[in-house]
Amino acid sequence: ASDVGFEHVDVVVVGAGFAGLYAVHRLRELGFSVRAFEAGGDVGGTWYWNRYPGARCDIESLEYSYSFSPALQQEWVWSRRYPEQPEMLRYAQHVADRFALREAITFGTRVTSAEFDTDHWAIRTDAGHQIQTRFCVLATGCLSAAQIPEIAGRESFAGATYHTARWPQEGVDFAGQRVAVIGTGASGIQAVPLIAEQADHLTVFQRTANFSVAGSNEPLPRDEMRERQAHYAEFRERARRSFGGVLLRQNRVSALAVSEVERAAEFASRWGTGGFSFMAAFDDLIFDPAANEHAAEFVRQKIRDIVTDPATADLLTPRDHPIGTKRICVDSGYYATFNRNNVTLVDLRATPIERLTPGGLRVGGQEYAVDSIVFATGFDAMTGAVLRMDIRGRDARTIQEKWSGGPTTYLGLAVAGFPNLFLIAGPGSPSVISNAFLSIEQHVDWIGDCLVMMRDQGLATIEAEPEAEAAWVDHVNEVADRTLYVKADSWYLGANVPGKPRMFMPYIGGVSRYRKRCDAVAATDYEGFTTS
Ligand code: NA7
DSSP: OOOTOOOEEEEEEHHHHHHHHHHHHHHTTTTTOOEESSSSSSTTTHHHHHHHOOOSSSSTTTSSSSOHHHHHHOOOOOOOOSSSSHHHHHHHHHHHHHOOGGEEEEESOOOEEEEETTTTTEEEEETEEEEEEEEEEEOOOSSSSOOOOOOOGGGOSSSEEEEGGGTTTOOOOOOEEEEEEEESHHHHHHHHHHHHHSEEEEEEEEOOOOOOOEEEBBBOOHHHHHHHTHHHHHHHHHTSSSSSOOOOOOOOOTTSSHHHHHHHHHHHHHSSSSHHHHHHHHHTTTTTHHHHHHHHHHHHHHHHHHHSSHHHHHOOOOSOOTTSSOOOOOEESSHHTTTTTTTTEEETTTSSEEEETTTEETTTTTTEEEEEEEEOOOBOOTHHHHSSSEEEEEGBHHHHHHHHTTTOBBTTTBBBTTEEEESOOOSSSSGGGGGGHHHHHHHHHHHHHEEEEEEHOOOOEEEEEHHHHHHHHHHHHHHHTTTSSHHHHHSSGTTSSSOOOOOOOOOSSSSSHHHHHHHHHHHTTSTEEEEE
C-alpha cells in the first residue's frame, strides 16, 4: 500500500484515560515517538465521561493513583476518602499538564480502523488522520462503551434522555421534573440518592436487585494524607504484593469458623467502610456459598432495617446472585432513598419495559409519565471499545472474527494474529478486578520494556503464539471457576449484553501472581511470543 499522506510514529496510543496517559508518558520517556487519540474533549477517560451526580470511585484515593512519580505523589493532596469524579478528573488534568502529555494527544477524535501490514499498523481516525505506526497500544478502557438497551419506541420519547457515562458537561438540573432511572448497578445506585433530592418525582426501574454496602463520603484527614505521603513507596510495594492491589484489612478466617455473634460483629465493623473492605471480612466469602450467604444475609437484613415499606424492602432484596459476584456497590444512602415519598420502585423482573412512549415508559400495561430518562444501564464491558473499531491483523483477519467465540488474549496484553498490538487492561488482565492504577502501570511498564528489548535486538514484530494464548485463556477460566464469580449474570461474563459470548473476562488470580507471570515471560526471552 502507498504510504503517501501517512504520518509515521513508533507508537499510536488509543485513549487518554489513566492508561493512555501513562502509556504516552512512559513510552516517550523511553525514547519512542508517540501519538495518541482520544474521543473525549479532554484527558481522563472513565473520569471524563462519567459525570453523573454522585459518581465516585469505590477504591480509596490513597490507593487509587499513580505511583510512577515520587514527586507527583508528594504534590497531590486528596480531599476525600473515596474520590469524587471531579477530583479524579482534576488529577488526570494535573498529570497531563505536569508531564506535558497533551502535546502528544489529539482530542475529540476516534480511531476508526487499524490495519496490520508486514511490520506496521495503518491507523485511521474519524477526523481523517492516517498514521503509520510500528506499534499500537489500545488503552480504550474496560467500561467505556456505553450500553443503552434496545427498547421499542425509544425514538418516540419526547423528553430528555441521558446515559450515566455520557453525562452533559454542564450537568443536568432535574428540579421540578419527573425522572426515570433505569438500572441499579454502581452508577444507578450512586446517582439515585442525589437525583431523588432534586427531582419532583423519581421512579427507579430495577431489573436485578443489587447488593450495596454503605461507603464513606468523609473528607480525608490531612494527617492521614501526610502519613501516606511519608511512606508511599512502602505502601505501593505492599499493594503490588497484595491480591487486588489494595491494602485491605483482609481477615484470614473462614466465615464458617466463628460464632454468629462474632460474624455479625465483623460485618458490622466493615459496614460504612466500602464494598471491598466488606468483602474482606472473611477469607472465603467469594469461594464458599455458605460463607457468602452469611455476608449476603447481613446486607439483606440491613435493607429490611433501613427501608420502611416491607414490599419495597422485599423488592430491593437481592436473591439471585452471591454477594460480590456482580461488582459490589458502594453507596451513600441508596436504600434510605426509597423511604422518601417522591421515590417509587418498579420491578422489571415481573414486567419488563414494553416500550417508550412520547410521554414516558409503558411497563406491565401501565404508563409512567416522565420528563427525563436516565439510562444507568452500564457498558459493553472489556471488549466493547475494541470491537467498535475495525481492527485487522495478519491476513486481514478482523478482531470481530477472532473474538467471535469470546475474547482471547495472552496475558491480557496481546492477541495471536495481531502482531505489535498491545492491550491495556484488556480481557485476561486483572485490571478491572484490581486497583486499576496499579495494573495499568504494570501493563505499561511491561510493554515499555518489551519495546526496548525489540529496539535493542533490532526486531520488527512480536506476536503472541496461539498455544500460549489458549493456555492463558484456560488458566483465566480455571481460576474463575474456583470462585463464585461465575454464578452471576455480570458484565465480567458479558452477560449484560444480549448475544455476547459468555466468558469470564478478568483474570482473578491476583495482581501479585499476575505480575510474577508477566515478569517470568519477559525473563525467558518472551516465552509464548514469536518475534521476527
Ligand atoms: P452495571 O453494573 O452493568 O449496571 C447496569 C444496570 O442496568 C443493571 O442494574 C442492569 O440490570 C440494568 N439494565 C441493563 N440493561 C437493562 C435493560 N434492558 N432493562 C432494564 N435494566 C437493564 O453498570 P454500571 O454503570 O452501574 O456500573 C458498571 C461498573 O462501573 C461497576 O460495576 C463499577 O465497577 C463501575 P441487570 O443487573 O443486568 O439485570
